[in-house]
Amino acid sequence: MTDRGGDGDGGAREASDGDEASGSAFDDVTRRLVQRLPYGVKRLLAVPYNHVQRVRADRAFARRAREFQSLTPGADAPRHVVCVVVDALRADVVDAETTPFLADRRVASAVTPSPWTFPAVTSLATGRYPHEHGSMRQSDDVDRGATDLVIPPTLPDHERTLPEVFAAAGYDTYGGFAFHMPFFALGGRFATNRVYDDAPADDVLGDFLDWFDGRRDGRTFSYVHLGDLHEPVDPPAPYWDRYDVDDSIEGIRRWRFREEAHPGHEGERYRDHRRRLYRAAATHVDDRLAVLRERLPDDVALLVTGDHGEALWEQTSLDRRTFHDSRPAYGIDHGGTPFEAIARVPLAMEGVDVRSGGGTPSLVDVAPTLLDALGQMEALATTGCSLSRGVPGDRVPLVEAARYGHEKKAAYRDGWKLVVSRGDDAAVGFDLPDDPGTTAREADLPADVEAALYDALPPWPDGSDPERRVSGMAQQRLEDLGYV
Template sequence: MRDSNEGDRESHTSVRNVVLVVFDTARAKSVGPETTPALSSLAAEGTTFENAFATAPWTLPSHASMFTGRYPSEHGAHGGHTYLEEDQRTLAEAFADAGYDTVGVSNNTWITEEFGFDRGFDELRKGWQYIQSDADMGAVVRGEDVREKLQATRDRLFEGNPLVNAANILYSEVFQPAGDDGAARSVDWIGDWLGDRDDDDPFFLFCNLIEPHVEYDPPREYAEQFLPEDASYEEATAIRQDPRAYDCEDYELTEREFSLLRGLYRAELAYTDDQLARLREALEAAGEWEETLFVVCGDHGEQVGEHGFFGHQYNLYDHLINVPLVFHGGPFTGGGHRRELVQLLDLPATLLDSLGIDDPELLEQGHGRSLHPATHERRDAIFAEYAAPQPSIDRLEARFDEVPDRVRAFDRRLRTIRTHEEKYVRGDDGFERYHVLEGDPNEETDLADDDPDRVRELRERLEEQFDSLEDAGASGEVEMQAGTKDRLADLGYL
C-alpha cells in the first residue's frame, strides 16, 4: 500500500504510540463545536473524516470489525454468535507482537475477555469496577430501590472475593461521582499508568467510554446546558429509558420526551468530551502527546425517536452507522476535512501503515484500506450489515409475551451499500429500500419502486460483495455470567 513518495511519508511519520478512543454510541450528526469542543479542536489540528461508517449498528460486531478489519459475516461476532473466535487476528495482537505495551480500558460489557476481546492486551480493564474482579456487582448498582439493592447484594456478595465485591459496591453506591459511568475513573487510571511507566517501549492504548449509551444520565450541570429552557433536570431524568420496551410498545414516549432525551444524549457527549480533554492532558503531562497517533471514533450511532425507534437495533439507517472519526498526530497533522467514504474496518490497515508495522496476517484477513494521506486508494461505496437481531425475537417474547408485528418483521439479516449519492438496503426476507441521499438525507422516502434498474444494479453489487463471505455459525453464543447478563440488560441489549 506504500507509494513511491516514501521521503514525504517518513517526514510526516514521527509518532511511536497509538491511542484509540471509542465514544460508545456517538453518531456523526451529534458531534461538533457545541457538544464536543475538545474533539473539534483535535479535528482542527489533525484530520477529520466526514463520511466514516461502522460495519454494524451495535457494539459487539462493530468493535470486532475495528479490531480485525473484517465484516461481521467474516469475523462472526454478532447477535447470533456473541464471541470473537481465536482464529481472528486482532489489532492488539499485531501491536503486541511488534513489541508494544498493549493496554485496554473497556466500559462496555461486550468488550471484555468473556467475549474474546482480551487477546493481545497485556491488560484489559473493566472500567466500571473500582477493583478488578471476575464477579460483577452491577446488579446492585442497577437496583431500583433499597430492597432491590439489598437483594442483589445478598445474591452476589459471595461470588468470588467478598471483600473486593463489597469495595466495588461501596464505591458505586457512595463514592462514584454523580453522572459518571466510568469515563473519569478510566482517565484517572490511564493518567496513573502513564506516570508509572518505567520502560521505553511504545504503547497501544484502547479506551471505550460508554457515557453516551442508554441510560443517559449526565451530571446536572451538563444536562442543563442542552435541555430546552422550559424543561427541568428532574423532568428529563424521570423519563423511562428502556429501548426494547419502547420498541415493543410496552410504553410510549411523546415528542417532547424525545426532545428531552436528545438533550440528555448531547449532554452525555459533552461530558465524555471533557474526559477526552483530560486524557489529552494526561498524555501531555507524561511527555507522550507529540509522539502519539491519537484516534477518536464512535462505534455506532443512536436513534432517539428517529424512524419511530429508540436505541440502536434492527436497522441500518445512517443515524446508526455514520460515526465521527478523527486522527491527530504524525501523518494526519493538519490534514483538514476529508470527504471520501471510509469505514471503521480501515483502522487496522491505517494504524499499522502509519506506524510502519508489517503484519501480513492481520492485513490479508480483512478488507481495510489505509487512510494514510500518502495512500491514494479510495472507496466509491461502503458496506454494512446487521447479521442477527440482538436481543432475539425469542428473548423479546420471553420478556413481553406479545411482540408487535413491526418488530417481529426485523427478525432478519440486513445489508446495505451506500455511496455518496445513494443508499440501498436489503433483507434476507426480500425487504429492500432505496434512497437518493441529496434530497433525502434522513432516508424517509423509499424510491425502490421508482427506479428498478438502479435498484437491481445496487442489489447485484451488494450480493457480489457478500456472496463470498461465509455465514458465521448461529450456535456459538457465549454462556454469560449472571452479572454480565444484568449489565447488558441495563444497557438495553437483553
C-alpha cells in the first residue's frame, strides 16, 4: 500500500530505471488488488494504513533532522506557534455573524498561490510560488485528474520548509491532517505526523491538544489542517438547524448541479441550501477554533487561513463559456478557474505584528512572516514578504497550478486582475471590488496594466518533473472527498 515513493518520506528518490520500473509495477499490482476489495473492507484497512503512513512520516523526519544545522531563536521569538489551515475557507465567509472568532482576529484578505490544496500548502510552507517549488501539475494538457488520481511531485528531500526551520531552532513540531491530500504534500516535514480519513475538527484538534499539553513548557510549532468545509460537508446537527438547511435534499452534502447556469427550481433550491450548509460548517469550525484558543497559552502566535476558497456558482456562465473543466464543474468547488471566491482566503492572526504596507498579501507571505517572528528571516529563500514589515504596494500576487482543465494563471495589480489559459486560448480581465464578498466584474483592462500583468505571468509547465499516482487505498480515501 505504498503511496509515498521510495522510503515514504515524500521527497524525491534517486533510483535506477530498473528500480523505478519495478516499484511502479508493484504499485500497479497493489492498486488493482485494493480496488477490487469491497468498500467496507477498504474502510477497515484505512486505520492500519494511516498508522503506517504516520510511522513512515515520523521516521522520514527523523532521518532528515540529522542534517539540520542548529539555529537560535530571536530574543522575542514566540514559544509556541500554531498555524491552522481550514480547507476551502473563502474570505467572505469571515464576518461577525458567521465566524465571530475569526472576524475578531482577521488582519487581511490574502491571495492563494493555487486553487487547490497540494500546491497551495507547499507554497505556504516554503514561501514560494508553485512554478518555483515545482509541486504542481506538470502538463498543460486538459488533464486526467478528473478520472485518474495523479498528484504533483513533492518537494525534494534536501529542500527545507517552515516547520523544519523551527525544528532546527529547537521547536518540537507537529503536523495534523484531517485528510490525505495535504499530508501527501507536507507529511514527513514534522517530528510528529498525524493523518486521518476526513476527520472532523473535534478529532483533529483534540489529538493536537493532547500532544500540545505535554509540551507547554517547551517550544512548539504546529500545523493543523482541517477539512470540515471540504466535500462532503456535514457539520453537527445543531448547525444544520441554525441555518435551516434541509437535510432531505438529495446529495446536499456533495456537489450537484455542476454545469448549468440556470438549473431550474430544484437546482436553485439545492444551491441555496448548499450555500447555507457551507456557512453552517464555517460557523462550526469557528466555534471549534474558539475552544482551541481557550486551551492555548496567552503568548501563543496563532495564524488561521485557508489553503484556497470555494466557489458557489458565482460565475458559472463565464466559466463554462470560456474555460474547459475536465470534471466538468463550472463555477463551483475549487481546483479550476481562480475566480475570487477561490483565490481569496482570510488571514486571521494573533500574537504576530502585521503592517498593511499597501500591497495585497499572499499565502507565500506566511513563511517569511513566521520566520521573521522566529528571528530567522534568512533561513529560507522565499519569494514572499514578511507581513510584519508590510507588503510593497507594487507587488503582483500570482495564482497558478490549476488541477482541472488546462493550466490557468492569474495576476493582480492596482485593483485589476488578469486570468489567462493558454490551452483555452483565453484571457479575461476583471475589475476587482473593494468588498471581497462581491463578485468581480469582467472588464477591459487598461493597456499598460494588461501588458504588465502578462509580463508577470510565470512560465507554463513543461513536464520536466514526473507526476505520481497514489496507491489504491489512498485513491479510495480521496474519491470519498470528491477528488476523482
